[in-house]
Amino acid sequence: xxxxQVLLWLGLNCMAVQPALAHGAKIEYGQAAAIIIRATYDxxxxxxxxxxxxxxPEDPTTPWLKGMTDEKGxxxxxxxxxxxxxxxxxxxxxxxxxxxxxxxxxxxxxSEEKPEIDRVxxxxxxxxxxxxxxxxxxAAGIWGFIGTALFFSRNPSSHQKSVRQ
Amino acid sequence: MRLNLIKSNTILLISxxxxxxxRQGNTNPDVEGVESQGSLSLVANGEDFVREGFVTKxxxxxxxxxxxIAVGEVTAYQVEGGFNPEAKxxxxxxxxxxxxxxxxxxxxxxxxxxxxxxxxxQSKAPKGFYNAxxxxxxxxxxxxxxxxHTILLEGTAxxxxxxxxxxxxxxxxxxxxxxxxxxxxxxxxxxxxxIAEVEMTFHFDxxxxxxxxxxxxxxxxxxxxxQPLADLAxxxxxxxxxxxxxxxxxxxEYQKLTNAIAGLGxxxxxxxxxxxx
Numbered sequence: 001x002x003x004x005q006v007l008l009w010l011g012l013n014c015m016a017v018q019p020a021l022a023h024g025a026k027i028e029y030g031q032a033a034a035i036i037i038r039a040t041y042d043x044x045x046x047x048x049x050x051x052x053x054x055x056x057p058e059d060p061t062t063p064w065l066k067g068m069t070d071e072k073g074x075x076x077x078x079x080x081x082x083x084x085x086x087x088x089x090x091x092x093x094x095x096x097x098x099x100x101x102x103x104x105x106x107x108x109x110x111s112e113e114k115p116e117i118d119r120v121x122x123x124x125x126x127x128x129x130x131x132x133x134x135x136x137x138x139a140a141g142i143w144g145f146i147g148t149a150l151f152f153s154r155n156p157s158s159h160q161k162s163v164r165q
Numbered sequence: 166m167r168l169n170l171i172k173s174n175t176i177l178l179i180s181x182x183x184x185x186x187x188r189q190g191n192t193n194p195d196v197e198g199v200e201s202q203g204s205l206s207l208v209a210n211g212e213d214f215v216r217e218g219f220v221t222k223x224x225x226x227x228x229x230x231x232x233x234i235a236v237g238e239v240t241a242y243q244v245e246g247g248f249n250p251e252a253k254x255x256x257x258x259x260x261x262x263x264x265x266x267x268x269x270x271x272x273x274x275x276x277x278x279x280x281x282x283x284x285x286x287q288s289k290a291p292k293g294f295y296n297a298x299x300x301x302x303x304x305x306x307x308x309x310x311x312x313x314h315t316i317l318l319e320g321t322a323x324x325x326x327x328x329x330x331x332x333x334x335x336x337x338x339x340x341x342x343x344x345x346x347x348x349x350x351x352x353x354x355x356x357x358x359x360i361a362e363v364e365m366t367f368h369f370d371x372x373x374x375x376x377x378x379x380x381x382x383x384x385x386x387x388x389x390x391x392q393p394l395a396d397l398a399x400x401x402x403x404x405x406x407x408x409x410x411x412x413x414x415x416x417x418e419y420q421k422l423t424n425a426i427a428g429l430g431x432x433x434x435x436x437x438x439x440x441x442x
Contacts, residue, residue, distance in 0.1 A: 042251075055351070060294070060351065060354060061350070061351050061354055086246060086247075088247070090347060092347065092434060095368075095384075095434055096434055096436075097347035097348070097433070097434035097435060098251075098344075098347060098435060098436070099247065099344070099345050099347055099435065100247065100249075101246050101247035103246065
């Protein structure tokens with residue numbers, strides 16, 4: 001075989017083999033807004049290497065992502081920007097744990113302000129009333145006003161008459 | 166005219182009385198109808214420490230016959246965005262279900278070693294996520310030992326060749342206000358016509374420590390252990406109420422015990438804020 005024929009044959013073989021290289025790696029890149037949480041104990045010690053579990057608003061009972069915090073107690077995740085709502089993150093270690101709810105809209109934290117923590121006890125005396133009970137109570141109040149108005153607007157002569165009787 | 170007015174007022178008053186009386190015994194809101202309700206279970210869990218026994222930080226093997234607590238005014242809440250008990254704030258919720266009103270005594274040691282948490286009550290409740298819970302520890306109706314107590318422990322403590330039969334009464338009325346249950350699974354998410362659970366968890370290793378943990382572990386640093394109590398035993402018997410403990414423990418040990426009892430209440434691994442009403 002001539003040299004040019006050998007080269008052509010090798011070249012064709014190489015071209016034929018190339019598609020069979022299935023172990024190639026491909027890396028792409030893009031930009032996304034990530035959420036970083038930091039977990040610490042009461043005394044400020046980082047919860048390092050603690051279990052972190054993320055729950056999506058779409059399914060709050062099934063973990064959406066699991067991982068571990070780093071040595072600073074930090075854990076980073078990128079929420080699905082198409083799923084808005086409260087993304088919950090649970091961190092646990094050695095019998096200690098906590099869970100936080102992060103409001104996210106279109107991949108971003110819904111408010112830069114910290115969640116409202118100064119709350120007021122709700123269980124007021126009428127929080128257990130049904131709508132029917134509330135309507136009846138309101139009706140009683142209104143009827144009381146009407147009754148009072150009718151009392152004061154009555155005919156004085158009829159009052160005197162009734163007194164004479 | 167006047168007679169009609171009196172008649173109308175009387176009828177209205179009777180109607181209000183009937184409606185008012187009809188709500189007694191059902192403090193739970195029923196605003197969304199049966200089709201959007203489920204059943205909310207309240208359970209109490211003393212964990213493996215209570216059911217299986219354990220070794221204290223100072224090497225005593227503890228086995229409980231009885232771990233009585235009395236809880237009352239138990240309320241489950243739905244809180245938008247969750248509730249953080251570390252903030253020492255009050256709960257703001259539009260749906261709150263009173264699960265237990267009067268004091269109810271529970272033996273946390275009942276059942277087999279691998280028993281499920283104890284079901285205290287099950288109530289109809291509107292659907293939603295019950296992610297906060299509060300309850301009070303109240304006095305137990307029991308005369309096993311003198312004095313008033315909110316926790317009664319009865320069992321044996323064994324170390325080397327010594328065995329002590331103990332009955333201990335701790336008296337510390339406490340209110341716990343907690344956020345969401347923290348554990349292997351999530352609890353409190355109630356779907357229509359389904360059952361969900363909220364849990365009061367009690368960590369007794371906070372009092373006695375954990376022999377399996379390191380001596381310098383936080384759990385053992387803050388726990389009393391059993392040795393200070395064993396030192397108060399007469400031969401093989403130890404029967405002490407809260408006043409006895411206050412008088413006989415050192416001020417440091419008594420304070421440690423007081424703090425540990427306050428830290429008993431949890432929701433799984435989740436902490437609670439504590440007040441003493």
